[in-house]
Amino acid sequence: MSANLTFPKGGVHPPEAKGLTEKLAVEVMPLPDELELVLGMHIGAPCTPTVKRREEITEGAVIGDVKKGLGVPLHAPAAGSVKAIASSAHPMRVSTPSITIKTDPEAAPLTWEANGDWRNESAEALLGKVHDAGIIGIGGAGFPTHVKLKPPADNPVDTLLLNGAECEPYITADHRTMLEQAEAIVEGAKILLKILGIKTCAIGIESNKPDAISTMNAAVAAATEPAYDIRVETLEVKYPQGSEKQLIQAITGRKVPSLALPSAVGVVVHNVSTTKAVYEAVALGKPLIEKVITVSGRGINKPANLLVKIGTKVSDIVEYCGGCTPDLARIVLGGPMMGFAVSTLDIPVTKTTSSILFLTEDEIDTREMSNCIRCGWCLEACPMGLEPKEIGVYVEANRAEDTAQFGVFDCFECGSCAYVCPAKRPLVQLIRLAKMKAKRS
Amino acid sequence: MWNVSVSPHVRSNESVDKIMWTVVACLVPPLVLSIFVFGIQVLFITAASVLSCMAVEAISQKLLGKPITVRDGSAALTGMLLAFVVPPGVGYMTPVLGAVMAIYIGKHLMGGIGYNIFNPALLGRAFLLATFPVAMTSAWLPPMTDGALFTYMTGAVDAISTATPLAVIKEQGMVGFRDTYGSGMEVYASFFLGWKPGCIGETSGLLLVLGGLFLMYKRYITWHIPVSMLATMAVLAWLFGGETLFTGDPILHLVTGGALLGAIYMATDYVTSPSTKSAQLVYGAGIGALTMLIRLKGGYPEGVCYAILLMNPLSTVLDSWFKPKRFAGPAGGDK
Numbered sequence: 085m086s087a088n089l090t091f092p093k094g095g096v097h098p099p100e101a102k103g104l105t106e107k108l109a110v111e112v113m114p115l116p117d118e119l120e121l122v123l124g125m126h127i128g129a130p131c132t133p134t135v136k137r138r139e140e141i142t143e144g145a146v147i148g149d150v151k152k153g154l155g156v157p158l159h160a161p162a163a164g165s166v167k168a169i170a171s172s173a174h175p176m177r178v179s180t181p182s183i184t185i186k187t188d189p190e191a192a193p194l195t196w197e198a199n200g201d202w203r204n205e206s207a208e209a210l211l212g213k214v215h216d217a218g219i220i221g222i223g224g225a226g227f228p229t230h231v232k233l234k235p236p237a238d239n240p241v242d243t244l245l246l247n248g249a250e251c252e253p254y255i256t257a258d259h260r261t262m263l264e265q266a267e268a269i270v271e272g273a274k275i276l277l278k279i280l281g282i283k284t285c286a287i288g289i290e291s292n293k294p295d296a297i298s299t300m301n302a303a304v305a306a307a308t309e310p311a312y313d314i315r316v317e318t319l320e321v322k323y324p325q326g327s328e329k330q331l332i333q334a335i336t337g338r339k340v341p342s343l344a345l346p347s348a349v350g351v352v353v354h355n356v357s358t359t360k361a362v363y364e365a366v367a368l369g370k371p372l373i374e375k376v377i378t379v380s381g382r383g384i385n386k387p388a389n390l391l392v393k394i395g396t397k398v399s400d401i402v403e404y405c406g407g408c409t410p411d412l413a414r415i416v417l418g419g420p421m422m423g424f425a426v427s428t429l430d431i432p433v434t435k436t437t438s439s440i441l442f443l444t445e446d447e448i449d450t451r452e453m454s455n456c457i458r459c460g461w462c463l464e465a466c467p468m469g470l471e472p473k474e475i476g477v478y479v480e481a482n483r484a485e486d487t488a489q490f491g492v493f494d495c496f497e498c499g500s501c502a503y504v505c506p507a508k509r510p511l512v513q514l515i516r517l518a519k520m521k522a523k524r525s
Numbered sequence: 526m527w528n529v530s531v532s533p534h535v536r537s538n539e540s541v542d543k544i545m546w547t548v549v550a551c552l553v554p555p556l557v558l559s560i561f562v563f564g565i566q567v568l569f570i571t572a573a574s575v576l577s578c579m580a581v582e583a584i585s586q587k588l589l590g591k592p593i594t595v596r597d598g599s600a601a602l603t604g605m606l607l608a609f610v611v612p613p614g615v616g617y618m619t620p621v622l623g624a625v626m627a628i629y630i631g632k633h634l635m636g637g638i639g640y641n642i643f644n645p646a647l648l649g650r651a652f653l654l655a656t657f658p659v660a661m662t663s664a665w666l667p668p669m670t671d672g673a674l675f676t677y678m679t680g681a682v683d684a685i686s687t688a689t690p691l692a693v694i695k696e697q698g699m700v701g702f703r704d705t706y707g708s709g710m711e712v713y714a715s716f717f718l719g720w721k722p723g724c725i726g727e728t729s730g731l732l733l734v735l736g737g738l739f740l741m742y743k744r745y746i747t748w749h750i751p752v753s754m755l756a757t758m759a760v761l762a763w764l765f766g767g768e769t770l771f772t773g774d775p776i777l778h779l780v781t782g783g784a785l786l787g788a789i790y791m792a793t794d795y796v797t798s799p800s801t802k803s804a805q806l807v808y809g810a811g812i813g814a815l816t817m818l819i820r821l822k823g824g825y826p827e828g829v830c831y832a833i834l835l836m837n838p839l840s841t842v843l844d845s846w847f848k849p850k851r852f853a854g855p856a857g858g859d860k
Binding site: 339341342348412413415416418420421422424441443447449450451455456457458459463466467469471473497502504505506512516 | 528848853
């Protein structure tokens with residue numbers, strides 16, 4: 085058996101910590117009393133509300149839309165009434181406009197059923213459904229999916245990649261989705277292939293998920309048809325394997341140029357859970373109103389993989405998961421390598437939330453930083469071949485304007501550099517500061 | 526109550542402390558052998574060096590208003606290395622003064638750890654060589670084979686003039702060397718195992734190499750600098766070290782003097798050496814070449830100390846010439 089596919093340069097091996105939740109089947113979280121729908125969940129222009137206070141709404145109704153600019157509509161995840169149009173806490177923006185819905189516990193949840201055969205519809209019509217369902221990259225990027233499915237004419241696409249790597253420690257949401265919804269993912273892949281007008285799809289899965297690999301292989305085999313060429317590729321376990329550029333290089337060998345998009349090398353990448361959402365939107369008419377997230381870490385009493393309504397507050401999830409343990413030290417939305425630490429539980433899940441981690445003191449590293457000792461380990465770890473140590477030292481010396489030469493604009497903040505730094509320097513933070521001031525060369 | 530910080534929230538177990546103290550630990554076996562070969566005063570010289578380096582660091586940082594970081598082990602390591610490059614017969618004040626130069630001037634006045642241009646231990650040694658030229662070039666002691674630890678402590682430690690192998694080569698040529706030591710594998714073996722006059726840390730090549738292999742296993746150092754330095758030395762020794770071309774003795778030059786100590790522990794110092802592998806190969810080769818130049822053609826019998834100090838300032842330049850390879854260039858360029 086030949087070695088698994090991987091990217092050759094850089095990368096680190098943080099402890100996987102998936103044992104807490106990888107064997108837990110997805111649980112449906114009971115409907116909370118309130119949902120807070122952030123209006124700016126996707127990359128692009130934020131939604132403006134299309135409902136008013138006290139308005140009664142049904143499950144799946146449009147409550148926000150983007151009139152001008154890049155974006156997708158926002159839907160009510162449950163029936164109820166609009167309690168407020170105000171703002172919610174946000175890990176990056178501190179506070180962000182949102183719609184609060186008071187849910188109706190009496191309302192019967194809708195069952196979304198197949199309405200016609202998507203194969204009879206045109207690529208354009210399918211694309212419209214993807215947009216209308218409010219689908220964005222729910223792996224974490226939040227880019228409107230319908231835009232990714234229409235690459236510019238001068239950069240034709242020949243390969244679709246599905247990202248099942250889930251390389252961040254702790255997170256097992258995509259893993260469970262592949263185990264439990266494999267057929268939906270494969271069908272979603274075919275829909276994406278039809279929209280793109282191509283036939284080749286590769287699904288990349290890290291080798292630490294052997295059950296998902298065999299389940300997806302079986303689903304692909306059971307659904308073979310001559311129009312589509314879908315295969316599963318096993319990837320070496322290495323962070324950041326799930327990063328778009330690294331995934332593309334590992335599976336196809338192509339390198340996306342600096343500051344360019346994957347379409348520049350003829351590839352489009354979609355997360356497996358986004359693909360499942362596309363299937364549900366097109367085949368079942370279901371908008372993006374709920375998603376699977378992982379709740380993990382030793383700081384929560386009952387770790388789980390939960391199917392939650394978008395807009396569910398972290399405080400409600402904490403209560404459902406048995407509360408926090410006394411040695412909780414940090415709460416992270418996302419993975420431990422790139423996720424955002426939050427200071428309040430009063431924060432709602434968005435379409436791009438992949439996990440909520442409750443980490444104890446011995447799961448995190450709070451050691452103080454010291455001077456750069458020029459060991460060069462960050463140069464080895466950086467998957468993009470940049471120079472984090474130089475950027476850090478320049479920022480400390482108030483010369484952030486001159487850091488473009490070290491590749492600061494190619495950095496996607498994966499955290500590999502800071503992970504290996506023996507001097508515990510907050511390199512990602514220093515790089516973010518550099519990006520604010522660096523002059524483009 | 527929980528806390529917040531910027532990602533990543535998990536980090537590797539390695540730390541500066543762990544690295545420094547591990548290297549210190551790797552130097553303990555050669556130190557122990559040196560005590561058996563040259564006597565117990567080696568322990569006191571080393572202790573004086575380590576403690577004064579740590580004390581000078583604490584005092585320097587206090588005077589400069591900076592947080593005191595002695596616990597990270599870097600000053601202790603400098604102390605060990607400084608002791609390792611002085612002859613075993615020097616007085617106890619010698620390493621103390623060397624510590625002031627190495628730590629206060631060579632490290633903290635330059636900006637503290639990470640900012641020093643020159644290897645602090647070697648800067649200390651160069652200072653001592655200039656300040657105490659007689660002691661630093663003649664306080665050699667013949668190795669004891671009976672392990673009588675207190676031999677050299679009785680009475681004043683007079684400079685028993687025993688020349689080091691490199692001094693014999695410099696003054697009497699290879700002919701004189703063979704007269705004094707003989708030739709063949711036994712000579713190499715006894716030098717490699719530690720039975721020769723020299724500085725405290727130059728004794729056992731074997732123990733130094735074992736320590737180096739352990740550090741490579743831990744990924745604290747890589748082979749690039751030691752191998753490029755020693756290979757360059759070997760080639761140049763073979764080319765130019767004999768009476769005629771191609772008649773030199775490469776092995777002899779690797780097992781004598783500070784070659785192994787310098788290659789494994791001094792030249793590989795993170796702060797003063799380049800960070801990329803290609804730059805490191807050039808750096809190591811440069812040190813090897815300068816060492817042989819000084820050994821064969823210069824006035825001193827040993828060249829490792831100055832060779833490293835001369836290459837130290839070039840580390841930044843070499844790093845800028847050999848940058849890491851980017852994942853991909855901009856669109857339209859190379860694909």
